[in-house]
Amino acid sequence: ELDLMESVELPVETIQQIISQVCQAICPTPTTVLDMLLQQRSESSRFATTLPRLDDALRGGLPSGGITELVGPAGVGKTQV
Numbered sequence: 001e002l003d004l005m006e007s008v009e010l011p012v013e014t015i016q017q018i019i020s021q022v023c024q025a026i027c028p029t030p031t032t033v034l035d036m037l038l039q040q041r042s043e044s045s046r047f048a049t050t051l052p053r054l055d056d057a058l059r060g061g062l063p064s065g066g067i068t069e070l071v072g073p074a075g076v077g078k079t080q081v
Contacts, residue, residue: 008015046061055061062068070078 010018045064046058047064048055048061049058072078
């Protein structure tokens with residue numbers, strides 16, 4: 001700050017404001033892993049199964065971008081999904 005203040009002949013307060021504005025413009029906003037996870041979940045699309053009760057249980061359908069394995073006893077219709 002002092003080097004910049006001497007170079008441009010501006011008061012310390014003005015230099016601090018400039019540095020603060022530059023930092024806000026170029027530095028990313030801090031975020032948590034939870035924020036990132038929630039953002040990803042809100043942006044991800046889902047594929048409807050056309051089975052309303054299953055789609056409700058899956059919160060809108062099968063999530064994209066991953067692998068979903070359906071398990072259950074033989075003959076319950078897993079292959080049909």
